[in-house]
Amino acid sequence: MFNKPHFTGNETQYIKNAVLNTKISGDGMYTKLCHEFFEKNYHFKKCLLTTSCTDAIEMAAILAEVKQGDEIIAPSYTFVSTINPFILRGAAIRFVDSRADQPNIDEDEIEKNITANTKAIVVVHYAGVACNMNKIKQLAEKYNLIIIEDAAQAIDSYYLNEPLGGIGHFGAFSFHETKNIISGEGGLITINDEKYIERAEIIREKGTNRSKFFRGEIDKYSWVDIGSSFLPSDIIAAFLFAQIENLKDIQTKRISIWNKYYEGMKQLPYLYNVKLPFIPLYATNNAHMFYLVCNSLAERQALIIYCKAAGVHLVFHYQSLHSSTYFTGKYMGKELLNADRFSECLVRLPFYYDLNENDQDQVINTIISFYKQYK
Numbered sequence: 001m002f003n004k005p006h007f008t009g010n011e012t013q014y015i016k017n018a019v020l021n022t023k024i025s026g027d028g029m030y031t032k033l034c035h036e037f038f039e040k041n042y043h044f045k046k047c048l049l050t051t052s053c054t055d056a057i058e059m060a061a062i063l064a065e066v067k068q069g070d071e072i073i074a075p076s077y078t079f080v081s082t083i084n085p086f087i088l089r090g091a092a093i094r095f096v097d098s099r100a101d102q103p104n105i106d107e108d109e110i111e112k113n114i115t116a117n118t119k120a121i122v123v124v125h126y127a128g129v130a131c132n133m134n135k136i137k138q139l140a141e142k143y144n145l146i147i148i149e150d151a152a153q154a155i156d157s158y159y160l161n162e163p164l165g166g167i168g169h170f171g172a173f174s175f176h177e178t179k180n181i182i183s184g185e186g187g188l189i190t191i192n193d194e195k196y197i198e199r200a201e202i203i204r205e206k207g208t209n210r211s212k213f214f215r216g217e218i219d220k221y222s223w224v225d226i227g228s229s230f231l232p233s234d235i236i237a238a239f240l241f242a243q244i245e246n247l248k249d250i251q252t253k254r255i256s257i258w259n260k261y262y263e264g265m266k267q268l269p270y271l272y273n274v275k276l277p278f279i280p281l282y283a284t285n286n287a288h289m290f291y292l293v294c295n296s297l298a299e300r301q302a303l304i305i306y307c308k309a310a311g312v313h314l315v316f317h318y319q320s321l322h323s324s325t326y327f328t329g330k331y332m333g334k335e336l337l338n339a340d341r342f343s344e345c346l347v348r349l350p351f352y353y354d355l356n357e358n359d360q361d362q363v364i365n366t367i368i369s370f371y372k373q374y375k
């Protein structure tokens with residue numbers, strides 16, 4: 001098994017409450033509780049639940065007024081949802097390579113990709129580990145760019161003392177069942193610059209000022225802007241709230257799983273040149289994921305096959321987007337060697353709350369015995 005959603009116990013009760021409240025559309029009691037939690041705990045200026053992280057990034061793209069002719073700077077080694085919202089709005093993507101030591105965008109490669117048409121920098125905090133945000137913020141200020149953080153994997157993680165998702169103009173989180181806290185499908189947009197808040201509420205509510213109406217600030221609502229339906233049912237929020245209440249416990253458990261992997265694997269870099277996750281001093285580890293970076297595609301394939309035979313399920317991750325099927329023939333930039341290397345060599349280990357110590361020992365022992373015999 002590679003991933004198994006963890007249920008904290010109160011999910012079904014809260015869903016039942018949401019149903020009994022007879023307020024099962026968006027922005028009910030549980031949605032408000034979730035918003036409050038994120039705003040209080042992480043001091044995000046404004047939080048709005050969305051139906052997914054993909055939708056949160058789409059909202060950010062609309063709020064940033066991305067349009068045809070604009071250019072967006074983004075890493076190539078990421079999920080399609082980091083990019084799609086900008087393509088949908090007609091923008092062109094300038095793909096930037098990953099750092100050599102980990103998959104995050106190489107902050108030193110950004111400036112040479114900035115042109116007069118650049119509108120925004122999208123960063124992805126891969127595995128919940130922060131990008132080098134001071135450097136990126138300096139560039140955004142110098143060239144007047146918007147920063148969007150794809151913080152899908154980055155709940156409860158920090159850059160220096162700042163929570164990820166709260167540093168750029170916008171942040172986007174995912175509560176997909178593969179993330180640390182979940183609601184099946186689900187997401188959150190953070191709006192960290194006051195001037196976008198009012199419009200964010202409108203865009204999320206199909207271009208209407210219904211949010212203001214529900215707060216009693218106006219006596220009828222109407223169509224005032226473009227928009228779509230980005231808000232989830234309160235049933236989803238009820239599920240999420242049960243998870244949020246157990247965030248500390250979930251994080252403690254995940255960090256102990258992560259540490260056990262790290263401890264168990266720490267000879268691999270010295271003996272076999274296999275890389276373990278690198279966490280820069282400015283970043284915290286939210287234990288979203290544990291991965292290894294093999295020496296070659298062939299080595300990774302052999303490792304996956306060997307582990308599979310022993311009942312251990314390892315999986316690789318993203319294909320660099322600049323070499324995806326969609327981008328074939330469209331990408332005109334230079335080779336992105338680190339992104340391609342992570343595409344070919346990175347492998348993820350089983351990682352979920354209910355992973356027990358015996359199973360984890362089996363994963364560690366199988367990987368080590370693979371390397372003992374691999375030439």
Ligand SMILES: *Cc1c(COP(=O)(O)O)cnc(C)c1O
Binds near residue numbers: 055124185
């Ligand atoms: C999971 C993930 C997404 C997509 O999240 P959804 O909630 O499924 O839309 C986007 N970006 C990254 C980096 C992710 O890991």
